[in-house]
Amino acid sequence: MFTDTALLTVEEMGRADKAAAARGVPSLLLMESAGTAVANAIRARFPRRPVLVACGPGNNGGDGFVIARLLARKGWPVTVGLLGDPAKLKGDAKTNFERWRGPVKTLCASLLETAPLVVDALFGAGLARDLEGAALDVAEAINARGLDCVAVDVPSGIDGNTGEIRGAAPRCALTVTFFRRKPGHVLYPGRACCGETVLADIGIPAAVLGAEVAPTAAVNGPNLWTIPEPAAEDHKYRRGHAVVVGGGAMTGAGRLAARGARRIGAGMMTIAAPKEAGALYQQDAPGNIVKPVEAAADLSALLEDERYNAILLGAGGGKGAVLASMVLAVLKLDRSVVLDADALTSFADDPAMLFEAVQGPTVFTPHAGEFSKIFPDLQGDKLMKCREAAKRSGAVVVLKGADTVIAGPDGRAVVNTVAPPTLATAGSGDVLGGMILGLMAQGMGPFEAACAGVWLHGVAAAVHGPGLIAEDIPDALPAVLAALWDDGEAE
Ligand SMILES: NC(=O)C1=CN([C@@H]2O[C@H](COP(=O)(O)OP(=O)(O)OC[C@H]3O[C@@H](n4cnc5c(N)ncnc54)[C@H](OP(=O)(O)O)[C@@H]3O)[C@@H](O)[C@H]2O)[C@@H](O)CC1
Numbered sequence: 001m002f003t004d005t006a007l008l009t010v011e012e013m014g015r016a017d018k019a020a021a022a023r024g025v026p027s028l029l030l031m032e033s034a035g036t037a038v039a040n041a042i043r044a045r046f047p048r049r050p051v052l053v054a055c056g057p058g059n060n061g062g063d064g065f066v067i068a069r070l071l072a073r074k075g076w077p078v079t080v081g082l083l084g085d086p087a088k089l090k091g092d093a094k095t096n097f098e099r100w101r102g103p104v105k106t107l108c109a110s111l112l113e114t115a116p117l118v119v120d121a122l123f124g125a126g127l128a129r130d131l132e133g134a135a136l137d138v139a140e141a142i143n144a145r146g147l148d149c150v151a152v153d154v155p156s157g158i159d160g161n162t163g164e165i166r167g168a169a170p171r172c173a174l175t176v177t178f179f180r181r182k183p184g185h186v187l188y189p190g191r192a193c194c195g196e197t198v199l200a201d202i203g204i205p206a207a208v209l210g211a212e213v214a215p216t217a218a219v220n221g222p223n224l225w226t227i228p229e230p231a232a233e234d235h236k237y238r239r240g241h242a243v244v245v246g247g248g249a250m251t252g253a254g255r256l257a258a259r260g261a262r263r264i265g266a267g268m269m270t271i272a273a274p275k276e277a278g279a280l281y282q283q284d285a286p287g288n289i290v291k292p293v294e295a296a297a298d299l300s301a302l303l304e305d306e307r308y309n310a311i312l313l314g315a316g317g318g319k320g321a322v323l324a325s326m327v328l329a330v331l332k333l334d335r336s337v338v339l340d341a342d343a344l345t346s347f348a349d350d351p352a353m354l355f356e357a358v359q360g361p362t363v364f365t366p367h368a369g370e371f372s373k374i375f376p377d378l379q380g381d382k383l384m385k386c387r388e389a390a391k392r393s394g395a396v397v398v399l400k401g402a403d404t405v406i407a408g409p410d411g412r413a414v415v416n417t418v419a420p421p422t423l424a425t426a427g428s429g430d431v432l433g434g435m436i437l438g439l440m441a442q443g444m445g446p447f448e449a450a451c452a453g454v455w456l457h458g459v460a461a462a463v464h465g466p467g468l469i470a471e472d473i474p475d476a477l478p479a480v481l482a483a484l485w486d487d488g489e490a491e
C-alpha cells in the first residue's frame, strides 16, 4: 500500500473525498481550498493579465468559479465562460456560481480572443466521454494559438486514470491537482499536456490512505525502496555473485549489463558466454570472470554452484531455441532472474511456456515492441497492460519507455517519471537489466530492485546530462549512490 507518492484513480480520489467529509471536512471547504491553491499558483507564476476561466458543468467548473472570484479580488480582469446551462448547476458548484458576482458568458472559442491566459476548469475527475462541441473547440483553439493555459486538476480531455486523450486536450503550462496525483499526470500523453504539475494539500486528511483508500500505484522514488549499502563486515560473496549470459558475436550488450551490475554493487560478476568471445569479455573489464557456456547444459552445470544467486539472460546471448532452453533451465533453479529482449521474445510462439516456468523472483524488462510479442492480446493503457502482464506471468514486469511502468503480480504498480530523452540510446536497456540484476544479487526483492534500478538509471542519465551514451550510465552511478546515501544520513 502506497501513501505519500501514491497515484489515486478517479474512483479512489472520490472515496478520499467522501472519507474527508465523513471525518468532518465539508466538501465546500475542499472546493474553496482547491480554488485557492490554483489561484495562488497562477499568481506566483504569471503577472496580472486578462484571464478566461472556462467552467464546466460539474465540480471542476465549481473550482473555476472560486478561482475567478479570487483572481478578480486581486484585480485581475476575469471573464467567465460556462459550458452548459447555469440552471443545471448543483451543489458546491452552484454555490460558487452564485458567489461569483461578475457576468457569466456562454463558452465558445471566440472568448479566447481577449484572454492571453486560460484557466481550464471544464472537466476533471468526471470526464465521461470524448470532448465535443464548445469544449472541443476551446481545447483545440488553445493549442492552435499557443495560449498559456492552467489546468484545474487535470487538463480537460485527459483521462485521469490512463493519461489518454479523449478527443482533444489543451497543452497546459501548469496543472494544479489535489491531495495526490492521478495516473494521467504521469503517463503519456497526459503527462505532456500537464506542463508543471503542482500538488496542493486541500485539507483531505492523509490518514484516509490506508483506512478508506488503499492505493496500489505510486510514483517511483527512493521512499519506496532501500539500496543495500556496503557494510564494514561485508565480503564480496555477501554482495552477491551475478551472472550475465552474454553473446558470442554481439558482446556489447553483455559487457554493458555487467558494468551496470558491478557499479550498483554486485560483489562478483561472471559472464557466461561462448568460448570464442571469452577474451573480448576479459579484456573489457579485468574484474569480470568469464566462463565458457555454449548451451543450456553448460549453464546448468555452472549454476550448480549456488553462490551464483542472480542471472540475467537476453543481453546478447543468442536467440530462439538455444536461448529459450537456457531461460527454462535457469528458471528451474529458483534464483533471482532478469529476462530482457530476446530472452523474452524467444517465447513469442509460446509465451505460456515461459509463464509456467516462472517460479522464483523474476523480472521481465521488455520495451513496448518486445512486450507485444509475448503479451499480444493485452489491451488498454500502459498501467493496465503492465499489471495484467505481471499477473499472468508471475514475474515483475518493467514496461520500458519515457513513462516506464513497473508492475508486480500482486497488483502493485509504480510509474517512473525521471527519464531524460537521452536514454533513448543503444545499450541503455542492457545497462538497466544489469542494474536490476546487481540489486537482486545483493538480496533485493524483484519489485523493489526493478523500481530502484529504473529510478537510478534515469537519475544517472539526468546527472550525466547531454551527450549521453550507454557507457556513461554506470559511470554516473557512484555520484548518484553517494547522494542517495548522504541524504539518508541527513534525515
Ligand atoms: N474529489 C475531491 O475531493 C474534490 C474535487 N474537486 C473538483 O471536482 C472535480 C470533479 O468533479 P465532478 O465529479 O463533478 O466531475 P467534473 O470533472 O466536473 O465533470 C463532470 C461533469 O462534466 C460532464 N461531462 C463529462 N465529460 C463530458 C464531456 N466529454 N462533454 C461534456 N460534458 C461532460 C458530466 O456530465 P454527464 O456525464 O453527467 O452528462 C458532468 O456534468 C475534480 O476534478 C476537482 O476539480 C474539488 O472541488 C475539490 C475536492
Ligand SMILES: [K+]
Binding pocket: 060, 120, 121, 122, 123, 124, 151, 152, 153, 154, 155, 156
Ligand atoms: K480541467
